[in-house]
Each structure stands twice: as structure tokens, then as C-alpha cells.
Amino acid sequence: MITNIDKEIKTLVSKIIKMPEDKIDPNANLFFDLGVDSLLGVEILASLDKKYNLDIPEERLRKINTLNDIIALAKDLLAQKGN
Amino acid sequence: MSEDFSITSDYWRKLIGLDVQEKDDVLKKYKYPHRYVRPTFWFLFGLLARTYWRVSFSGTENIPKKPPYIVAPNHASSLDYPVVAWSMGRQRQDLYVLATKHFYDNPFSRFFMKIAANIDRIDTVEDFLPALKAAARILKNGRSIYINPEGTRSATGDLLPFRPGVGILAVELKVPIVPVYIKGAHECFPPGSLFPRPGKINVTFGKPIYVDQYLPKLKTENAYYVYKEVTDELRKRVTELKELRLQ
Numbered sequence: 001m002i003t004n005i006d007k008e009i010k011t012l013v014s015k016i017i018k019m020p021e022d023k024i025d026p027n028a029n030l031f032f033d034l035g036v037d038s039l040l041g042v043e044i045l046a047s048l049d050k051k052y053n054l055d056i057p058e059e060r061l062r063k064i065n066t067l068n069d070i071i072a073l074a075k076d077l078l079a080q081k082g083n
Numbered sequence: 084m085s086e087d088f089s090i091t092s093d094y095w096r097k098l099i100g101l102d103v104q105e106k107d108d109v110l111k112k113y114k115y116p117h118r119y120v121r122p123t124f125w126f127l128f129g130l131l132a133r134t135y136w137r138v139s140f141s142g143t144e145n146i147p148k149k150p151p152y153i154v155a156p157n158h159a160s161s162l163d164y165p166v167v168a169w170s171m172g173r174q175r176q177d178l179y180v181l182a183t184k185h186f187y188d189n190p191f192s193r194f195f196m197k198i199a200a201n202i203d204r205i206d207t208v209e210d211f212l213p214a215l216k217a218a219a220r221i222l223k224n225g226r227s228i229y230i231n232p233e234g235t236r237s238a239t240g241d242l243l244p245f246r247p248g249v250g251i252l253a254v255e256l257k258v259p260i261v262p263v264y265i266k267g268a269h270e271c272f273p274p275g276s277l278f279p280r281p282g283k284i285n286v287t288f289g290k291p292i293y294v295d296q297y298l299p300k301l302k303t304e305n306a307y308y309v310y311k312e313v314t315d316e317l318r319k320r321v322t323e324l325k326e327l328r329l330q
Contacts, residue, residue: 016305038211039247042098043307046091058098058212 005078009071012051016044026067048074054081092306096255098212099219110224113179113201117194124198125169132169135281136162136271140170142288146261150177150227152291155249156263157321158231159240160272162279163265165199167229170286179221180229181205181214201226215248222256232317240269242325245318250310254298259291260317264324287324292316 014021017036030036036044042061048070049056054077064070096102132138146152156167168175179201186192187204196202205214221228230252232245253260264287272279292313300309 016307037247039251039310040307042095043091043305046094046098046307047305049094050091061212062210 005074006071008051009048009074010067012047013044013067013070016040016047024067026071028067029065030067031065044070045073052078054078090302090306092255092301092309095251095306095310098215099251099255100216101219101223101255105220105223110179110201110221110226113203115197117197118201120198124195128165128169128199132166132284136166136267136279136284137282138166138169138284138286140286140288142290143170143172145288145290146171146174147259147291151222151225151256151258152227153222153249153253153258153260154178154227154229154263155232155260155317155321156229156265156286157237157242157325158233158235159237159265159269160274161236162268162272162284163231163236164229166265166268166284166286167263168200170288174227175200178227178229179203181217200229211246211248215251218248218252219256222252222258228252232314236274237269238274240273242318242322245314247307247310247314249317250313253292253294253313254301254306254310257294257298259293260313261291262289262317262320262324263287264289264321264328266325266328285328287328289320289324292320 010021010024014024017034017040019034024034028034030041031038041064045056045061045064048054052074054074056073056077060073064073154167156163164180168178171178182196182202182204184204184206186196203217205217218228218230230249232249233243234246237243249260265284267282267284271282271284294313297309297313
């Protein structure tokens with residue numbers, strides 16, 4: 001049972017990109033608006049993969065631009081796993 | 084749910100294909116027929132290097148005797164690869180290069196690149212992963228690779244930020260990086276010019292960076308920051324070589 005996953009992922013992203021949670025607009029483009037480099041973007045997904053044991057496919061990496069995209073990806077993959 | 088979610092090295096290893104079993108002939112595609120004229124090319128380039136650009140080099144004793152390793156110079160001219168490879172002498176035979184589609188898709192530059200180097204086309208504009216995978220495959224097969232950590236030629240000759248891809252490769256494949264500083268190539272053949280001018284070029288090879296001391300950090304820190312630390316150290320070493328040449 002997942003509770004408060006949006007908050008958990010925001011905290012995780014905040015720790016990885018070293019930016020306070022309140023500065024992260026869920027709809028802001030991580031790369032253009034928040035200055036995250038593309039490899040740090042992969043690191044976010046790598047941490048997400050590790051935290052929830054998601055096995056994120058490589059092709060999904062290219063479709064992530066915002067925090068909301070990350071949350072949607074995690075929810076989708078968790079739903080597929082049957083959680 | 085794992086609590087040690089910052090330990091992400093496994094994900095990166097999988098992403099760059101280190102968990103994939105390769106065929107033995109994975110590097111066969113680099114064996115172009117052009118290579119038969121390679122000694123002639125380097126002989127002629129050597130004549131130009133000695134007389135037209137008066138290329139000098141130092142620190143070649145810092146290049147590891149055996150591959151695999153990463154050669155990582157600053158990048159401000161299309162002359163950078165040939166002057167570094169020429170300075171390496173016979174060790175360039177085990178050196179592989181990845182070229183962006185911008186250069187590879189031009190038939191003229193592709194012809195000369197295939198003569199001069201073990202080269203492959205990489206679409207680095209849209210996606211960095213093919214470049215990382217191709218470089219990892221080369222290193223995994225015991226060959227060395229030439230990488231410009233800045234990713235593109237500097238328009239001014241000043242050092243640009245280094246991209247952490249070089250750190251990923253060095254850490255995950257446990258190979259040393261040789262920092263290199265090229266002085267003068269930008270003045271002879273800057274980006275945008277059509278014909279190289281005569282001048283004086285110097286290539287300095289620095290002491291290699293061995294990644295052993297960084298590996299324990301993969302157990303406590305996000306892998307990206309370990310890769311970045313190695314990349315930052317590389318940039319520091321290249322900057323030191325630059326300052327050494329300015330004295």
C-alpha cells in the first residue's frame with residue numbers, strides 16, 4: 001500500500017538535486033527551469049528505481065521533464081507491479 | 084522498498100550495457116579498409132605537424148603502458164584529435180574515437196576520420212546514452228578511448244564545463260583517465276575557419292587519475308556525485324596543465 005507517494009518522490013528529488021522542496025514546482029521543467037543536467041535527471045530515476053524496485057525501462061527516461069512526470073511514471077510502474 | 088536508494092551504481096551499469104554479454108568480435112566494425120593507408124596518413128601528418136604546426140609534446144610517460152584507459156583533452160579545434168594521437172606514437176593503435184553525426188555525416192571529414200582513427204558515429208545531439216554505451220563497450224573490450232569531456236569545441240579556446248559522462252566510464256569500468264592539455268591548436272584552426280593556419284602547438288599529458296579512491300563512495304553517495312567528483316578532478320588537472328604551459 002502506497003501512501004503519500006507524491007510527497008516521498010518530491011523529497012527524494014529535492015535531496016538528489018540539492019534544492020529545497022518548496023522551490024520545486026511540480027510542473028517546472030527540471031532541465032530548463034531548474035537547471036538539472038541530463039545525467040542528474042537519470043540519477044533521479046536511478047534512485048526512484050532503487051527506492052521502489054521499479055525496473056524503469058530505458059525508453060521511459062527520455063519522456064521525463066517535470067516532477068509530475070516522475071510521479072506519474074512511478075505510479076504507472078507500481079500499478080503494473082500490482083502494488 | 085529499499086532504504087539505501089542513493090546506491091545507484093547498479094542502475095548506471097545496466098544503463099550503459101555493462102551487464103550485457105558481448106560477442107568477441109564486437110570491435111570488428113571499426114576495421115575499415117581505410118586503415119591500410121593509415122601509416123601513410125600519419126607519415127604525412129607528421130611532416131605537417133613538425134613543420135607547419137611545429138607540434139611539441141611532453142608527459143607521454145604518463146600514458147599507461149597498456150589499455151584500457153581514457154585520454155581526455157580540452158577541445159577547441161578540429162586539430163585536437165590528430166595532434167594528440169600523433170603525439171601518442173604507436174599507442175594510438177589501441178585508441179578509439181566516437182564522432183558526432185555532424186562530422187561523421189560529412190563524406191569529406193568521414194573519409195579522413197576513418198583513415199586516421201578507429202571511429203564510430205554517435206548521435207550525441209539527441210541522446211547521450213548511445214555514446215556512453217559505445218564507449219563502455221570499447222573499454223570493456225580492453226581498448227582505450229579518446230573523449231573530449233567538454234562535449235564540443237570551445238568557441239573562444241577557454242575551457243568549458245566538463246560533462247560527467249567521462250566520470251561514469253572511469254568509475255564503472257575502473258579505468259584511469261589521462262588528462263591532456265592542448266595549447267595552440269585553437270589559434271591554428273579555430274571552429275568556423277576553413278583552412279588551418281601555421282603556428283605552434285604543444286600537447287601535455289598529465290599524470291593519470293586512478294579511480295580506486297572513489298569507489299568506496301559508491302556505497303554511501305548517489306553515484307552521479309561520485310562520477311561528478313572524478314570529472315571535477317579531471318577538469319582541475321587539465322586546468323593545472325594549462326597554467327603550467329602559461330608559465
